[in-house]
Amino acid sequence: MDRIPRATIERFTVYLQCLRTAERDTTTVSSEQISGKCGVNPALVRKDLAYLGSKGVRGVGYDIAGLAGEIEKVLNLQHEWRVVILGAGRLGSALANYPGFVGRGFSVAAVFDNDPAIVGTRTDGHVVQPVDRLQEAVAEHGAAIGVIAVPAANAQDAADALVGAGIKSILNFAPVLVDVPAGVEVRRVDLATELQVLAYYQPT
Amino acid sequence: MDRIPRATIERFTVYLQCLRTAERDTTTVSSEQISGKCGVNPALVRKDLAYLGSKGVRGVGYDIAGLAGEIEKVLNLQHEWRVVILGAGRLGSALANYPGFVGRGFSVAAVFDNDPAIVGTRTDGHVVQPVDRLQEAVAEHGAAIGVIAVPAANAQDAADALVGAGIKSILNFAPVLVDVPAGVEVRRVDLATELQVLAYYQPT
DNA sequence: TAGATTGTTAATCGATTAACAATC
DNA sequence: TAGATTGTTAATCGATTAACAATC
Numbered sequence: 001m002d003r004i005p006r007a008t009i010e011r012f013t014v015y016l017q018c019l020r021t022a023e024r025d026t027t028t029v030s031s032e033q034i035s036g037k038c039g040v041n042p043a044l045v046r047k048d049l050a051y052l053g054s055k056g057v058r059g060v061g062y063d064i065a066g067l068a069g070e071i072e073k074v075l076n077l078q079h080e081w082r083v084v085i086l087g088a089g090r091l092g093s094a095l096a097n098y099p100g101f102v103g104r105g106f107s108v109a110a111v112f113d114n115d116p117a118i119v120g121t122r123t124d125g126h127v128v129q130p131v132d133r134l135q136e137a138v139a140e141h142g143a144a145i146g147v148i149a150v151p152a153a154n155a156q157d158a159a160d161a162l163v164g165a166g167i168k169s170i171l172n173f174a175p176v177l178v179d180v181p182a183g184v185e186v187r188r189v190d191l192a193t194e195l196q197v198l199a200y201y202q203p204t
Numbered sequence: 205m206d207r208i209p210r211a212t213i214e215r216f217t218v219y220l221q222c223l224r225t226a227e228r229d230t231t232t233v234s235s236e237q238i239s240g241k242c243g244v245n246p247a248l249v250r251k252d253l254a255y256l257g258s259k260g261v262r263g264v265g266y267d268i269a270g271l272a273g274e275i276e277k278v279l280n281l282q283h284e285w286r287v288v289i290l291g292a293g294r295l296g297s298a299l300a301n302y303p304g305f306v307g308r309g310f311s312v313a314a315v316f317d318n319d320p321a322i323v324g325t326r327t328d329g330h331v332v333q334p335v336d337r338l339q340e341a342v343a344e345h346g347a348a349i350g351v352i353a354v355p356a357a358n359a360q361d362a363a364d365a366l367v368g369a370g371i372k373s374i375l376n377f378a379p380v381l382v383d384v385p386a387g388v389e390v391r392r393v394d395l396a397t398e399l400q401v402l403a404y405y406q407p408t
Numbered sequence: 409t410a411g412a413t414t415g416t417t418a419a420t421c422g423a424t425t426a427a428c429a430a431t432c
Numbered sequence: 433t434a435g436a437t438t439g440t441t442a443a444t445c446g447a448t449t450a451a452c453a454a455t456c
Contacts (some may be wrong), residue, residue: 013400031437058430075404092293094298097294099355195287197391200278211414234413248447248449258414258415260413313425
């Protein structure tokens with residue numbers, strides 16, 4: 001299979017959401033309909049979906065259930081990804097209990113913090129563990145993704161700990177760039193950056 | 205001034221962070237040094253910075269403090285943006301008290317929720333208000349940005365309420381697409397999508 | 409002056425869109 | 433068959449990179 005561009009992967013998650021909210025009385029959708037729902041050009045919809053192989057039927061459209069299944073297969077959502085979270089502050093515990101992860105193929109395996117005042121407390125289903133338990137827990141749960149939800153000053157330490165525990169995919173919510181060795185993928189979500197972009201395009 | 209591309213605006217926020225963590229014993233940086241710190245091609249750094257006008261000095265580089273000031277000016281960070289948050293659940297209160305907003309030009313004006321069990325409670329500095337107080341509060345605080353941090357099922361209602369209150373820029377954390385009239389800008393941050401992209405690129 | 413580094417042009421790359429033959 | 437819609441090619445658009453003259 002061709003390497004699928006990152007932009008297409010992101011749109012797959014959008015298509016999936018649109019397909020799930022489709023009316024129940026239809027079994028097929030056209031690229032035109034998907035376009036209307038998702039705000040993506042219909043030609044681009046078809047091009048994206050062509051990465052799945054020829055799953056559409058000319059003159060008819062795409063089978064909704066089949067298409068959703070194909071996308072889930074490509075996105076590996078049949079696999080349940082286990083996630084560890086570093087940082088049990090407000091953001092960390094919001095993420096630990098984020099209902100949007102359920103049904104999207106992710107589950108939180110464990111939550112860690114270095115603050116002795118927080119370690120041992122419970123944030124819903126998870127007892128906060130000390131960071132030196134990380135490596136063991138990653139192995140035990142087969143966790144593949146780590147989330148950094150600690151203050152900026154501790155983000156690099158958190159990244160180092162995750163890398164040391166064998167994690168290769170990191171989602172970083174701290175508002176700093178962290179250094180990781182080659183072969184480790186970091187994706188950064190900076191909440192203030194999101195607001196700044198919005199503010200820039202603010203109609204004055 | 206040329207319309208600055210969105211990608212450049214996002215990188216501006218990265219440059220700003222890099223400049224702020226620069227060593228204190230130097231007053232200038234080259235595009236090459238910025239490139240090293242931020243992981244952006246040096247030619248692209250120069251091209252981005254050229255949008256600010258000619259702020260560099262050939263053979264020398266860019267004045268750190270001056271450059272940071274220029275970027276802040278373009279990003280409108282001298283202006284203090286007031287933000288209203290809809291949804292005082294875990295994510296909403298994490299955002300309401302997110303320390304990363306301070307010093308980036310944003311402050312939370314008020315937090316709203318429809319759940320009578322939550323209205324009136326305090327999440328740090330903010331007393332949670334009922335949503336029907338939104339319009340009044342937006343006017344009172346001059347809020348320009350709204351954040352949707354409610355469950356997916358209530359996201360469209362939240363968007364409608366924000367639009368009704370005159371908000372033109374919305375940051376949507378709910379895992380659904382919301383409909384808004386033309387002239388209103390919505391930026392979506394979907395935490396599960398971030399994880400999915402990461403999972404897709406997971407080295408197997 | 410010699411060395412360094414910008415600002416900018418031209419080349420490259422990749423992603424989006426338009427168009428349309430294939431075909432259900 | 434006639435109408436609809438895919439899959440795909442070619443055209444377009446925009447963003448990134450390389451290269452280098454300008455100049456501090």
